[in-house]
Amino acid sequence: GDSVTQMEGPVTLSEEAFLTINCTYTATGYPSLFWYVQYPGEGLQLLLKATKADDKGSNKGFEATYRKETTSFHLEKGSVQVSDSAVYFCALRFTGNQFYFGTGTSLTVIP
Amino acid sequence: EPEVTQTPSHQVTQMGQEVILRCVPISNHLYFYWYRQILGQKVEFLVSFYNNEISEKSEIFDDQFSVERPDGSNFTLKIRSTKLEDSAMYFCASRGPGVPSYNEQFFGPGTRLTVL
Numbered sequence: 192g193d194s195v196t197q198m199e200g201p202v203t204l205s206e207e208a209f210l211t212i213n214c215t216y217t218a219t220g221y222p223s224l225f226w227y228v229q230y231p232g233e234g235l236q237l238l239l240k241a242t243k244a245d246d247k248g249s250n251k252g253f254e255a256t257y258r259k260e261t262t263s264f265h266l267e268k269g270s271v272q273v274s275d276s277a278v279y280f281c282a283l284r285f286t287g288n289q290f291y292f293g294t295g296t297s298l299t300v301i302p
Numbered sequence: 303e304p305e306v307t308q309t310p311s312h313q314v315t316q317m318g319q320e321v322i323l324r325c326v327p328i329s330n331h332l333y334f335y336w337y338r339q340i341l342g343q344k345v346e347f348l349v350s351f352y353n354n355e356i357s358e359k360s361e362i363f364d365d366q367f368s369v370e371r372p373d374g375s376n377f378t379l380k381i382r383s384t385k386l387e388d389s390a391m392y393f394c395a396s397r398g399p400g401v402p403s404y405n406e407q408f409f410g411p412g413t414r415l416t417v418l
Binding site: 232235236282289294 | 305342412
């Protein structure tokens, strides 16, 4: 069935470091792919998305490219800030309403 | 900015007791969802609800679970007789009408349910 596997956390980085959080998926067909972020005490917020192969989603300096050949959607940011500390969830939606989420990766950025 | 709210933020209950988790979706949204995340595991889809009926449900959503939209604003998840394995974070989500919004679901902050 459809599923998402993302990098285990927690991840701790210094401010201005480069961030990569890996995400790979298994799906029959061509799902839409998403990254959600959860800041402390808040709900899951859509960070970025890509709906077809080779699309790049971007927002707030974060980017992820839909790679069909490697079934991946890795999240990257060139220079993280303390305010980026949160839990990041990779997700896919294929058919129907439901999303399939990864386990989440906790990121802590230290000054 | 409109947001999805959930109450309570943390619910502790005894095994076998009934619990009701409450959600207030964004006011013009028509599609409603519940997800759960057992500690250390994936966020799992439970159920979707539209036009006052369940539109999809997962294998997890068995007869112990029910959902209801009792009035124009609330959306509830009831667990009739809680089990230890129901301990999890429960997320409510909603999305608006129309195809352009099809992809984005707006999530609440979650209710942490602890079954003792």
